[in-house]
Amino acid sequence: MVVTLGARAPGAVHAPRDAAELATLLRACDDAGHAVVLFGGNTLQALGNVPARYDVAIDLRGLDRILVHEPRDLTIAVEGGVTLAALDAALAAHGQFVPLDAPQPALATVGGTLASGWLGPRRATYGRPRDFVIGTTVALADGTIAKAGGMTVKNVSGYDLSKLYVGSLGTLGAIVRANFKTLPLPEARRIAVATLPEGTRARAIANVSALDIEPAAALVVRGFASDIDGRDGLDGRMLVLFEGSARTIERGTRALRSALGAAGIPETRLIDREVASAFARVLDAYVARLGDRSATYRSAGVASDTGSCVEAFARAARTRGLALETIEDVRTGDTIARVSSALTAEFAERIASFEGERRERLPGARVLAAPQAVRALLDAWRDEPPALAKMRALKERFDPRGTLAPGRFVGGI
Amino acid sequence: MTVKDSAKPARKPPSMTARADDEFRERLIAAIGTDGVKTAVEDRASYAFDAFSEGGLPAAVVLPKDARDVSAIVRIARSCGRPVVPRGAGTGLCGGSVPPDGGVVISFARMNRVLAFDARQRRARVQPGLANLELSNRVAGAGFFFGPDPSSQKTSTIGGNTATNAGGPHAFAYGSMSAHVLGLEFVDDAGEVLRVSLDDAGYDLTGSLVGSEGTLGIVTAIDVRLLRVPSAIRVCVAAFGDVEGASEAVSAIVAAGLTPTALEIIDRTIVQAVEAHFHSGFPLDAGAVLLVEIAGEPADVEAWERTIAGVSREHGALSWRSATSARERDALWASRKGAAGALGRISPNYYIQDATVPRTKLPLATRRVEEIARACGLQVGNVFHAGDGNLHPLLLFDRRIPGQLEAVAHAGHDILAACIELGGTISGEHGIGSEKRETLPLVFDERDLATMARLREVFDVTRSFNPDKIFPSGAVCGEVRAAQAAVPAGAWL
Numbered sequence: 001m002v003v004t005l006g007a008r009a010p011g012a013v014h015a016p017r018d019a020a021e022l023a024t025l026l027r028a029c030d031d032a033g034h035a036v037v038l039f040g041g042n043t044l045q046a047l048g049n050v051p052a053r054y055d056v057a058i059d060l061r062g063l064d065r066i067l068v069h070e071p072r073d074l075t076i077a078v079e080g081g082v083t084l085a086a087l088d089a090a091l092a093a094h095g096q097f098v099p100l101d102a103p104q105p106a107l108a109t110v111g112g113t114l115a116s117g118w119l120g121p122r123r124a125t126y127g128r129p130r131d132f133v134i135g136t137t138v139a140l141a142d143g144t145i146a147k148a149g150g151m152t153v154k155n156v157s158g159y160d161l162s163k164l165y166v167g168s169l170g171t172l173g174a175i176v177r178a179n180f181k182t183l184p185l186p187e188a189r190r191i192a193v194a195t196l197p198e199g200t201r202a203r204a205i206a207n208v209s210a211l212d213i214e215p216a217a218a219l220v221v222r223g224f225a226s227d228i229d230g231r232d233g234l235d236g237r238m239l240v241l242f243e244g245s246a247r248t249i250e251r252g253t254r255a256l257r258s259a260l261g262a263a264g265i266p267e268t269r270l271i272d273r274e275v276a277s278a279f280a281r282v283l284d285a286y287v288a289r290l291g292d293r294s295a296t297y298r299s300a301g302v303a304s305d306t307g308s309c310v311e312a313f314a315r316a317a318r319t320r321g322l323a324l325e326t327i328e329d330v331r332t333g334d335t336i337a338r339v340s341s342a343l344t345a346e347f348a349e350r351i352a353s354f355e356g357e358r359r360e361r362l363p364g365a366r367v368l369a370a371p372q373a374v375r376a377l378l379d380a381w382r383d384e385p386p387a388l389a390k391m392r393a394l395k396e397r398f399d400p401r402g403t404l405a406p407g408r409f410v411g412g413i
Numbered sequence: 414m415t416v417k418d419s420a421k422p423a424r425k426p427p428s429m430t431a432r433a434d435d436e437f438r439e440r441l442i443a444a445i446g447t448d449g450v451k452t453a454v455e456d457r458a459s460y461a462f463d464a465f466s467e468g469g470l471p472a473a474v475v476l477p478k479d480a481r482d483v484s485a486i487v488r489i490a491r492s493c494g495r496p497v498v499p500r501g502a503g504t505g506l507c508g509g510s511v512p513p514d515g516g517v518v519i520s521f522a523r524m525n526r527v528l529a530f531d532a533r534q535r536r537a538r539v540q541p542g543l544a545n546l547e548l549s550n551r552v553a554g555a556g557f558f559f560g561p562d563p564s565s566q567k568t569s570t571i572g573g574n575t576a577t578n579a580g581g582p583h584a585f586a587y588g589s590m591s592a593h594v595l596g597l598e599f600v601d602d603a604g605e606v607l608r609v610s611l612d613d614a615g616y617d618l619t620g621s622l623v624g625s626e627g628t629l630g631i632v633t634a635i636d637v638r639l640l641r642v643p644s645a646i647r648v649c650v651a652a653f654g655d656v657e658g659a660s661e662a663v664s665a666i667v668a669a670g671l672t673p674t675a676l677e678i679i680d681r682t683i684v685q686a687v688e689a690h691f692h693s694g695f696p697l698d699a700g701a702v703l704l705v706e707i708a709g710e711p712a713d714v715e716a717w718e719r720t721i722a723g724v725s726r727e728h729g730a731l732s733w734r735s736a737t738s739a740r741e742r743d744a745l746w747a748s749r750k751g752a753a754g755a756l757g758r759i760s761p762n763y764y765i766q767d768a769t770v771p772r773t774k775l776p777l778a779t780r781r782v783e784e785i786a787r788a789c790g791l792q793v794g795n796v797f798h799a800g801d802g803n804l805h806p807l808l809l810f811d812r813r814i815p816g817q818l819e820a821v822a823h824a825g826h827d828i829l830a831a832c833i834e835l836g837g838t839i840s841g842e843h844g845i846g847s848e849k850r851e852t853l854p855l856v857f858d859e860r861d862l863a864t865m866a867r868l869r870e871v872f873d874v875t876r877s878f879n880p881d882k883i884f885p886s887g888a889v890c891g892e893v894r895a896a897q898a899a900v901p902a903g904a905w906l
Contacts, residue, residue, distance in 0.1 A: 070773060071668070072667070072773045073667075073772050073773050073802075074667060074668075075771065096670070117617075127588060127592055128611075130617065131591070140864070144864060145860065146861045146863075147861050148861065148864070148865070150836075150837075150838045150856070151836055152769035152770065152771060152801075152802055152837050152838050152841065153802065154580050154584060154798070154801045154802070154803050154842055155769060155840070156577055156589075156626075156840045156841065156842055156843065156844045156845070157839050157840050157845060157857075158845065158853060158856070158857055158861070158865050159621060159624070159625055159865040159868050159883075160591060160620060160623070160624050161868065163591070163617045163619075163620025163621050163623075164620075164868070166617060166620075167616070167617055172616075183672075184670030184671070184672060185670070213710065244710075244713070245710075245713050245716065247710075247713070247716075248709075248710045248712065251710070300612060302533075303533070303535075364614070383613075384614065386609075386613070387607050387608070387609045387618055390601070390618060390872070391616050391618070394616055397867040397868070397870055397871055398867060409615070410614040410615040
């Protein structure tokens with residue numbers, strides 16, 4: 001695993017095998033004043049700033065046990081280093097899932113996915129990953145192992161600290177255990193794919209947003225052909241994922257076809273087999289890089305109104321000679337934008353110039369994937385939250401010596 | 414169960430003299446006006462209670478109009494060294510909103526408006542004093558509703574629901590408050606008005622504030638997520654021989670991956686009280702009734718009902734009936750949600766416990782509850798959110814009979830201990846408040862609690878927001894007070 005971040009490489013890499021070993025290690029680093037970056041599958045390390053200090057990398061993939069799985073309770077407890085693929089497999093064997101929807105599930109870990117605050121396209125239907133976390137155990141910088149929540153689906157016993165760790169980018173503690181509530185897998189799934197002729201996009205988005213039978217996800221993709229479709233990929237297409245009973249999917253498909261027909265889109269192709277892997281390919285595209293000559297952003301917007309965001313990316317990219325590919329998430333308002341240049345040699349200069357405008361127009365956009373060489377150019381946090389002082393105080397209480405990824409988080413936390 | 418001993422004189426810090434009280438009240442009046450401050454002792458005395466517990470006598474009760482008022486109140490309270498206790502409708506059952514002596518109670522009765530409603534984004538911004546049901550009513554015309562629906566929803570407020578991470582029957586399908594609160598405006602311990610949102614960068618302070626029982630900040634506005642009203646809703650009633658049998662059926666329904674929107678169990682004791690009161694058509698001869706709500710596309714609802722009815726019959730359902738009209742459906746829900754209120758017919762007093770267990774442990778847990786009640790010489794009624802493993806045993810008693818209150822306290826504690834032993838916890842939706850704070854160490858060890866305290870220190874260093882709640886008294890807060898309970902007739906659950 002490459003543990004370099006920006007131009008920084010750690011002096012040591014450790015891989016503890018359990019929570020106790022991890023806690024001891026953290027404590028030792030904390031005492032020695034060594035800054036620590038926690039690693040899971042290394043799929044989303046581009047999030048946030050390059051840490052201001054970085055001495056030790058801790059690889060958490062050794063914490064890979066499924067701890068409690070009582071399928072009839074619809075709950076599962078796993079160690080933080082368990083991969084999403086392993087979690088999925090354990091649950092699927094009992095007809096269940098947790099809608100985490102993160103890229104590269106064979107590499108991505110549960111702890112890393114939660115810490116990254118990942119938000120996938122199906123959250124409009126099922127809820128955010130945080131809503132499925134019913135308990136956590138963390139190891140804090142000082143070696144304290146502390147739990148919150150539990151194994152019940154309803155719980156108001158003490159503070160819900162799990163919410164703090166989700167999305168904290170490893171700046172408060174290491175997630176050594178996560179307890180989830182699970183959902184039954186949908187009876188059936190289908191992806192409908194429609195090629196969007198020039199000038200039909202806005203109408204298609206509006207009509208699909210108004211469908212009575214709401215799809216689990218609806219994405220408008222431009223580019224990403226090699227990542228999602230292989231060689232035959234077409235530019236400018238809409239992917240609509242239906243999940244539910246076969247009869248409702250059938251009705252949903254009919255309604256979709258007529259909604260798209262009304263928008264001037266005559267044909268819709270249906271994918272009924274290996275839907276899960278087709279959907280996973282789309283998610284993988286969120287972090288897929290074109291060598292060292294691309295950077296990918298996510299920008300949050302308003303449901304069914306991603307147009308202005310795409311336009312802002314397009315303008316900034318066009319003037320810098322960068323190519324733009326986008327995934328617009330109709331139901332959540334997210335825009336994924338990958339900018340790239342033809343040659344690696346010119347990328348650094350172009351992206352630096354692009355960033356200038358991006359910061360102005362899309363201050364809340366986050367980098368999902370970028371070459372290490374340009375990481376330092378990409379200032380992650382241009383949108384400081386109003387409660388930043390409270391967040392600083394929180395960091396101070398949980399990690400007073402600034403051991404965990406100092407400087408990585410918003411406001412230099 | 415820790416309830417105030419009314420025979421003992423109230424303890425108040427020596428700095429809170431009558432003169433200091435007057436000065437404090439005058440400053441509040443100067444800041445927010447006479448009509449916003451209740452000073453008369455008879456007015457203040459009624460705020461010493463929630464729906465179960467009795468606390469101290471507050472020095473003042475204030476009714477702010479907006480966040481600016483709240484900010485002024487917090488600043489004054491801070492400079493006078495007075496504890497601040499926020500209060501919604503006072504329907505809580507564990508002392509979460511009862512004040513200590515000499516504190517100030519902030520009532521949100523005048524902050525009860527819907528501030529914004531965005532149908533496209535499916536969200537609304539509301540003030541904390543808005544009644545839960547009122548929110549759903551206000552957005553119903555546009556085809557939306559609010560997910561969490563505690564049985565107290567006619568009166569309990571969105572602010573109070575936020576403080577306790579309330580759930581209700583539909584939490585089974587839609588999740589508790591924390592899954593529905595998208596952002597908050599709150600006043601911090603310095604009197605600053607702050608906003609947090611899930612849309613913001615940084616730590617999820619929104620999620621940390623939900624369920625914090627008013628100990629971290631005083632919430633002045635809540636951004637909530639709204640849900641689309643399903644195209645078809647059906648409510649069905651199945652009769653079972655006993656609670657354990659009904660619980661087995663619930664476990665089987667959940668384990669089979671079926672997704673009704675509510676699964677509620679009501680036992681014979683409660684059914685009889687409810688039927689005498691509401692006449693909504695629950696079977697009177699059943700040992701327990703299972704209320705099932707199924708929602709979705711009409712064809713799915715049809716099919717799911719057949720499957721769920723089948724699973725129920727396999728697990729001993731004696732009968733199955735579905736409400737055919739919206740009116741019948743509403744009547745069933747009204748009697749379910751008014752169940753506790755109907756209990757006055759069969760028992761002078763009752764104590765409602767709130768605990769959760771993993772769902773497969775339900776049959777075992779209900780049996781344990783029955784055994785514990787019997788061992789303590791008490792009758793028990795059960796009406797609970799079975800789908801979530803959320804138990805609400807009601808211990809029936811008569812406080813006039815010597816020893817009964819002690820028996821209730823004993824049984825209440827044993828039920829919590831039993832649920833913990835089964836892998837559960839001591840509150841699913843009511844909170845810890847003052848009633849269960851001494852029980853919390855059975856769930857969390859010192860390190861867990863110390864870590865939670867770190868969060869408290871970030872928001873409220875002096876512990877003046879709702880003090881003596883959630884955290885066990887330990888060495889800090891002196892003795893546990895026990896004795897006489899104050900149990901009103903019309904409590905909710």
